[in-house]
Amino acid sequence: MRKNIYKNIEQEYNGLKNNKNNANQLIRTENKCSQNMQMPIKAIIFDIGGVIIHYPAEKYFDYLSKKHNISINKIQSFVNPLRKELELGNISTRNFLNQISNEFKIPPNKLDWQKSFKIFLRTDQNMVNLINNLWENYNIYIISNITRTGFIMCNKELEKSNCRIDRKFASCYIHSRKPDPEIYLHALRKTKSHANETIFIDDKKNNIDAAIKLGMNGILFSNLNQLIQDLKKLNIKINISL
Secondary structure, three states: HHHHHHHHHHHHHHOOOOOOOHHHHHHHHHHHHHHHHOOOEEEEEEEEEEEEEEOOHHHHHOOOOOHOOOOOHHHHHHHHHHHHHHHOOOHHHHHHHHHHHHHHHHHOOOOOOOHHHHHHEEHEEEEEEHHHHHHHOEEEEEEEEOOHHHHHHHHHHHHHOOOOEEEEEEEHHOOOOOOOOHHHHHHHHEEEEEHHHHHEOOOHHHHHHHHHHOOOOOOOOOHHHHHHHHHOOOOOOOOOOO
16 A cells, blocks of 8 residues: 555656646645555654754855955855755766866865865764664664765764764755755655655755655754754654763
């Protein structure tokens, strides 16, 4: 029964995803899964940046601005659209850096792209402890808008901190970014999860809203204590002292 419902949803989604006028129909299609299958939470999906690992892009922009004496607004306005393309996997890291280099007349090796992750990237060990506690009772996944360099560096951090993640879904490999429904649907299909069995946690409201429209439970992350309280409201088992 579950397999047939999900197969039908996927078929309808494939027929709709290229038609923007049918966006609302797509949402109704996904909600069929939730309406037909009221089941307990089995999976918890986390965002990486701003939730588990902190890497503020603004710090990199500020770093470039001060090092090369360029307006931070100019850097942000040029780099942000490029970074979205990089997170989608539509351009290579070399192409990304070359375009920035050409725009600001900075040699690519002076942009310190990879070095910046080592400087600014920080893992929240208390969050890791919570995830490891949740992992005892739930499947733990990640959905992240992230570049390939960022994904590699974050993976190293997660491994170093012994963070228990069952599977990771990165926008740069899926060619879809939150809040596009496709990246959520991809994760649900690959993990054989259903929307109403799942909690999605992110620090951006539009990403949470997109997950909720698909029938998922959403928690907008602010801080660790707030997250724990919101998880308990959903009857999630937590046995941890922070």
